[in-house]
Amino acid sequence: MKTLYLKTKDEWTSFKYNDLSELKEEFEKRNIKIDYGVVIGANAKIGNSVAIGDDSEIGAYSEIGDGAEIGDRAEIGYNSKIGDSVVIGDRAEIGYGSTIGYGSTIGDRSEIGDNSEIGYNSKIGDSVVIGYNSKIGDRAEIGDRAEIGTNAEIEPNSVINHSIKISGTRHHVNWYSTGVIHIGCEIRSIKFWQMHYEYIAKEYDYSDAQIKEYETYIDMISELENSLKSL
Numbered sequence: 001m002k003t004l005y006l007k008t009k010d011e012w013t014s015f016k017y018n019d020l021s022e023l024k025e026e027f028e029k030r031n032i033k034i035d036y037g038v039v040i041g042a043n044a045k046i047g048n049s050v051a052i053g054d055d056s057e058i059g060a061y062s063e064i065g066d067g068a069e070i071g072d073r074a075e076i077g078y079n080s081k082i083g084d085s086v087v088i089g090d091r092a093e094i095g096y097g098s099t100i101g102y103g104s105t106i107g108d109r110s111e112i113g114d115n116s117e118i119g120y121n122s123k124i125g126d127s128v129v130i131g132y133n134s135k136i137g138d139r140a141e142i143g144d145r146a147e148i149g150t151n152a153e154i155e156p157n158s159v160i161n162h163s164i165k166i167s168g169t170r171h172h173v174n175w176y177s178t179g180v181i182h183i184g185c186e187i188r189s190i191k192f193w194q195m196h197y198e199y200i201a202k203e204y205d206y207s208d209a210q211i212k213e214y215e216t217y218i219d220m221i222s223e224l225e226n227s228l229k230s231l
Contacts, residue, residue: 005045006030007066012045041078059096077114095132107144119156149174149182162228166217170210175221177228183214190225193218 005012006026017023020034027034033051040046041060052058052070059078067085070076074088077096082088086100089108094100098112101120106112110124113132118124122136125144130136134148137156146163148154149172158178166173171184181193186200193200197218201211 002040003043004040005043006032007048035072047084053090065102071108083120089126101138113150146176147174148176151185151187152176152182153187154178164221164224168210168217169213170204170206173214173217173221175225177225179225181218181221183217190218190222194222 001016001018004015004017004023006015007030015023015026020038020040031049032046035052035054037055038052040058041062043061044058045063047064047066047068049067050064053072053074055072056070056074058064058076059080061079062076063081064070065082065084065086068082069087071088071090071092073091075093076082077094077098079097080094081099083100083102083104085103087105088094089106089110091109092106093111095112095114095116097115098117100106100118101122103121104118106124107126107128109126110128112118112130113134115132116130116134118136119138119140121139123141125142125146127145128142130148131150131152133150134152136154137158139156140154140158141160142148143161146160147165148163149165152174154160154176155178160176160178162177164175174182180187180189197215198211201214
């Protein structure tokens with residue numbers, strides 16, 4: 001037998017069931033819509049007025065806030081928290097232990113890495129990839145098909161319509177059109193990289209050829225950002 005938590009006067013109440021159809025009346029009382037083929041893991045919490053699309057999966061110990069909408073074939077990892085009024089697109093994937101702040105939108109086919117945080121009222125476009133342990137600030141906007149690296153930190157109110165990922169010989173290089181470059185675990189301003197790239201590279205035992213390689217990446221991104229600002 002499985003356990004699912006639903007709200008009763010703003011308090012979580014546990015319900016035992018073998019099949020979700022056994023909770024039909026409880027769902028109707030709370031205006032919860034569970035479509036065909038949905039799988040909900042053990043001890044998950046489903047808020048009032050939630051809609052979950054066909055063939056979606058809600059991980060164990062996850063929490064879906066009031067008024068949230070989960071698209072068809074979406075996947076919510078275990079122990080994740082989806083805030084009130086969040087919209088998760090079709091086939092989107094939310095990694096385990098992640099938090100999506102209230103009022104945020106995650107586009108179709110987007111992927112949010114494990115243990116990531118999306119701030120409230122943020123807008124994540126379609127087919128976006130956000131790496132694990134990343135933090136996206138409140139009210140941020142990330143455009144379609146952007147790719148955000150692991151351990152990234154995007155400031156509140158940022159608008160990202162352009163991004164680049166370069167697979168260098170030592171570390172990935174990520175740029176999000178926000179004036180910073182993310183190389184490996186280091187996230188620095190473009191100006192900082194231009195002034196100190198050689199020192200940082202030597203700390204990581206880069207060869208002379210690799211230092212020159214990454215200098216080229218930094219300069220290229222600087223030129224690109226400056227050209228976009230002039231548009």
